Structures are given as C-alpha cells and as structure tokens.
Amino acid sequence: MRVAVIGIGKMGAGIAHNLVKAGHTVTVWNRSRDKAAAIEGARVANSVAEAARDAEVALTMLSDDTALAAALNDGLFDALPRGAIHVSSSTISASLSDRIADDHAARGQDYVAAPVFGRPDVAAAAQLTVIAAGPAAVIDRAQPVFDAIGRRTWRVGDRPSQANIVKLCGNYLIVSSVQSLGEAVALARGADVDTSVLLELLTENLFSGRVHTTYGGAIVEKRYRPAGFGLDLALKDVRLVLAAADAADVPMPVASLLHDAALAALHRSPPESDVAALAEFAAKNAGLPD
Known part of the structure; x- marks a missing residue:
C-alpha cells in the first residue's frame, strides 16, 4: 500500500x-x-x-x-x-x-x-x-x-472516538499505577525496606503486568530520564481524561488528584522526564534523599 x-x-x-x-x-x-x-x-x-x-x-x-x-x-x-x-x-x-x-x-x-x-x-x-x-x-x-x-x-x-476513549482509559490507569507505585516505594524506603525485594515480591505475586514491571523497575532504579512516556504527555492525557469524564457526566475523583500530582511533578522535574518521575516527586514529598 x-x-x-x-x-x-x-x-x-x-x-x-x-x-x-x-x-x-x-x-x-x-x-x-x-x-x-x-x-x-x-x-x-x-x-x-x-x-x-x-x-x-x-x-x-x-x-x-x-x-x-x-x-x-x-x-x-x-x-x-x-x-x-x-x-x-x-x-x-x-x-x-x-x-x-x-x-x-x-x-x-x-x-x-x-x-x-x-x-x-x-x-x-x-x-x-x-x-x-x-x-x-x-x-x-x-x-x-x-x-x-x-x-x-x-x-x-x-x-472512531471510541478508540480514543479506550486509549485514554489505558493511559489513565498507567499514570494511576505509576503514582501508586511511587508512593509505595517511598513508604518502603522510609521504613528501610529493600525496594528491589519489594518490587520482586509484588510483581511475582500480585501485579505481574507490564506496567508494574516496567515502571516499577524504573522507579526502584531511579531511572526517570530520558522519557519513554513523557511526564508532560501524561499530564496532557490526564487532562483529556477529565474532559471526557466531564462530557460523559462521569465522576473521576482520582483523576483530579493525578492531575495535581502530575502538574506539580512537571514543574519540579528536569526536561525530558518520564512519567516514572512521579515517583521522584513522591520521594521528595516524603523528605527522602535523592
């Protein structure tokens, strides 16, 4: 063709x-x-x-x-x-x-x-x-x-727009998972738990999907740059999710929290940061060292 x-x-x-x-x-x-x-x-x-x-x-x-x-x-x-x-x-x-x-x-x-x-x-x-x-x-x-x-x-x-809604649903769940992973890893670090062991345990027993294994590894190893899925694009997608939810009259309270977290992280992260940098921001909020 x-x-x-x-x-x-x-x-x-x-x-x-x-x-x-x-x-x-x-x-x-x-x-x-x-x-x-x-x-x-x-x-x-x-x-x-x-x-x-x-x-x-x-x-x-x-x-x-x-x-x-x-x-x-x-x-x-x-x-x-x-x-x-x-x-x-x-x-x-x-x-x-x-x-x-x-x-x-x-x-x-x-x-x-x-x-x-x-x-x-x-x-x-x-x-x-x-x-x-x-x-x-x-x-x-x-x-x-x-x-x-x-x-x-x-x-x-x-x-056609049904495919766009499906994509936004998927990206919303990716960003949600990364934010939650970042918070969980920050908690583990604060309690002096070996985060590599934590990740292995979680991905072998509870969360074996690509999102948790791929982004979990990046978070534990602090690989926030260069971007595969940019933090700026993640914020853009969360905004699109909120717009679609508003048009459909569907409440999505977690999406509103993600918007604020991603916006704050974007302002404090270097250019070309991956969405995994949400975890970097979560660690900073917890007062943890880089």
Whole structure:
C-alpha cells in the first residue's frame, strides 16, 4: 500500500521503519526534516500535503490535539484523495476525533482512530497493541498497516472516538499505577525496606503486568530520564481524561488528584522526564534523599 506517515517522533520512527520493512511504499513528513530523512527506504515529503497527495492511507502520529489539527489544516484535509483513509494513531481528545470524522466524511475521505499502546522500543519491534474504531470495512482496508506495526489489533467500536476513549482509559490507569507505585516505594524506603525485594515480591505475586514491571523497575532504579512516556504527555492525557469524564457526566475523583500530582511533578522535574518521575516527586514529598 501507499502509506504516508506524518509525525516521525519516537513512536512514528518505529512505525515508519516497520511499514517500509513490510514492503509498503512509504512517504514520511516531519517538522524536523532530519528525523524524516533517517527513515531508510522512505521518501521524504516537503509538506503534509505532498505526503498525503498520493496516499491510500495517511497515518498521523503527533503529540496532541493542536499538532494534529495543524497537520489537517496544513494540507491533510485538502490533499488526501477521496476514498483514502486517515488513520489517527495520536492520543487525542474524543471531541476532536468526532470532529475529524465529520470533516473527512464531508470530503469523501475515510477515517479510523487507531491509537496504540507501547513505548518506543515496542514500536521499533513492531509489537504495538492497536486499538481501532471506525466502520468495519474501512478497518479491514487498513488492516495491512496495523499488521505491519503491531502484534494485535483490537476493534472496539464503529465510532472512531471510541478508540480514543479506550486509549485514554489505558493511559489513565498507567499514570494511576505509576503514582501508586511511587508512593509505595517511598513508604518502603522510609521504613528501610529493600525496594528491589519489594518490587520482586509484588510483581511475582500480585501485579505481574507490564506496567508494574516496567515502571516499577524504573522507579526502584531511579531511572526517570530520558522519557519513554513523557511526564508532560501524561499530564496532557490526564487532562483529556477529565474532559471526557466531564462530557460523559462521569465522576473521576482520582483523576483530579493525578492531575495535581502530575502538574506539580512537571514543574519540579528536569526536561525530558518520564512519567516514572512521579515517583521522584513522591520521594521528595516524603523528605527522602535523592
């Protein structure tokens, strides 16, 4: 397939590389051209419009609502051919996803929301978990793209924004888990408990999932930088969760606490801090040494 990848950051680079590896004809665009030029086997476009013009599928992997809206208005809406598919893999608000779906439909273009779970190393290994929502026939057409970048595609609904809600639910639970892990490790440190033993006990007996093993290891070893899932993006996602909860009239009191914790940690953490830095802030609150 002819695939345009718009946004060659830490996640987009792995996605573009694996699409090339799978035999797709790939065109890439990024605001920083050097990152796009680093994708061997892909053609580098000079603009979003140029990237999208001949695409059967245009996959966007951008940081937030503002970046995605800019790409759409800078040429993706106007240049994407009728009948082509926009696959949005960005973590964005459900409200923006709904507006994008309507705007694409008005132009005769198809739209699938397909955010992913997985850090940059998972993207590089083509092992992402893809959460897809949209018309079944459109997802079927986009499936070769998902097969090239992920280990499994979960279809969660026929309205694209349903995939965005699922992604936000997952990221909310990741941030919740990291905050709780940080507090638990701070308590253990304050009581002179060996935190590596604590983590081994917890992950072997109670919490064996990837979130606890991956972030637990980072917290115990105090590996807060560089970011895999940035603290700034975690805060952005918690804000999107609160907005979605407000729109659905669903109370989420823990999300409000997480917002304040993440905001405070972001103000006190160095740039490029991972979400695991929530634990660093919890330790500082407890008066523990670095």
